[in-house]
Amino acid sequence: xxxxTQSPGTLSLSPGERATLSCRASQSLSSRFLVWYQQKPxxxxxxxxxxxxxxxxxxxxxxxGSGSGTDFTLTITRLEPEDxxxxxxxxxxxxxxxxxxxxxxxx
Amino acid sequence: xxxLQESGPGLVKPSETLSLTCTVSGGAVNGYYxxxxxxxxxxxxxxxxxxxxxxxxxxxxxxxxxxTISLDTSKNQFSLILNSVTAADTAVYYCARDGxxxxxxxxxxxxxxxxxxxxxxxx
Numbered sequence: 001x002x003x004x005t006q007s008p009g010t011l012s013l014s015p016g017e018r019a020t021l022s023c024r025a026s027q028s029l030s031s032r033f034l035v036w037y038q039q040k041p042x043x044x045x046x047x048x049x050x051x052x053x054x055x056x057x058x059x060x061x062x063x064x065g066s067g068s069g070t071d072f073t074l075t076i077t078r079l080e081p082e083d084x085x086x087x088x089x090x091x092x093x094x095x096x097x098x099x100x101x102x103x104x105x106x107x
Numbered sequence: 108x109x110x111l112q113e114s115g116p117g118l119v120k121p122s123e124t125l126s127l128t129c130t131v132s133g134g135a136v137n138g139y140y141x142x143x144x145x146x147x148x149x150x151x152x153x154x155x156x157x158x159x160x161x162x163x164x165x166x167x168x169x170x171x172x173x174x175t176i177s178l179d180t181s182k183n184q185f186s187l188i189l190n191s192v193t194a195a196d197t198a199v200y201y202c203a204r205d206g207x208x209x210x211x212x213x214x215x216x217x218x219x220x221x222x223x224x225x226x227x228x229x230x
Contacts, residue, residue, distance in 0.1 A: 001168065035216045037152075044201055044223055045152065050216035088152055092206070092215040095165055096142070096154040 002026055002091050004099035012107040019076040021102045023089035028069045033092040036065055036074050039101075040085045048087075049074070079104070109134035111202050111221035119196075119228050125189040129202030129221060136160050136180055142205035142217060143176060143187045145198040153198075157205050158185055192228045199223040 003026040013019055023034070031052035037045035047056040049065035052072055062077045076083055084106050089099040115127035129141070143155040156166035158176045166174050175188040189196060204219040 033215055037217070039152075044203075044220035045217070046220075047216055047218045050214070056216070056218065090152075090154075090217075095167070096157070096205075098144075098152040098154060101151045 002029060002094045002097055004089050004091055004097055006087075006089060006099035006102045008102060009100070010103045010105060012105050013079055014107045015079050015081055017079050019074075019079055019083070019104055021074040021087055021104070023067070023072040023074070023099050025070045025072070025091060025093075027093075029091055029093040031068050031072075034065075034067070034072050035090045035092070037088045037090065038083075038085050039088065045088060076104075081106075109204065109219050111204065111219055113200060113202050113221045113224040115200075115224060115226070117225055117227060119192050119226060120230050121193055121228055122191055125187070125192050125196060125226055125228075127187045127200055127202075127224065127226070129185050129187075131183045131185075131204075136178060136183055136185065138209070139207045140205040141176075141178070141185045142203050144201045144203060144217075145196075146201070146223075147195075147198045155187065155189075155200075194228050197226065197228045199225050 005024045007022045034052040036049040039045040053065040064075045086101045086103045088101045110132045112130045119125045137160045140157045142157040156176050158164045158178050173190045178185045201223045202221045203217040205217045206215045
């Protein structure tokens with residue numbers, strides 16, 4: 001089983017700041033198997049990126065995904081009020097597992 | 108536009124069986140993987156298992172002994188059965204469209220989700 005570890009657990013930032021979220025896999029993973037989701041309270045998760053860096057439909061370009069091997073990153077260049085949420089990475093390299101999530105909260 | 112809707116009892120007694128159905132509207136189940144995911148209160152997402160339109164399945168090893176996912180293509184529905192539930196199975200349960208295979212390539216992502224249904228295990 002591939003374990004995904006996300007860091008930090010919580011990121012406290014102000015609107016307009018840059019957010020950098022990490023997702024580390026317990027073993028090397030093809031980038032085509034790494035996905036990112038955003039979840040707001042009371043809502044289902046929303047697909048952000050697949051293949052580590054391919055933006056899903058309707059996702060603004062202030063969001064970017066990158067990484068390879070065991071280290072993957074989600075970056076939000078300038079936080080908008082609607083970006084404060086929990087972000088999950090997920091892998092498909094060995095069945096499916098989710099990271100534990102990173103909460104981006106308003107400072 | 109494809110939409111998913113979970114349905115089933117919101118309350119299940121300990122040791123009994125949880126049974127949920129996901130109805131797919133606006134599209135067919137053919138060609139896709141379909142997954143169940145759950146989220147305990149205040150916690151993260153846990154993948155439960157998937158069924159491919161061909162009928163093949165895969166389950167989370169931690170739940171495998173208690174889970175069955177089935178598909179009814181005639182009704183455009185797929186279902187989850189979880190046996191011998193305990194309070195630890197209390198969660199919001201989501202169904203999701205989970206990737207597809209086309210022209211030699213498998214696309215891996217959950218792009219359509221239901222709104223989720225809350226299931227509480229309690230006597």
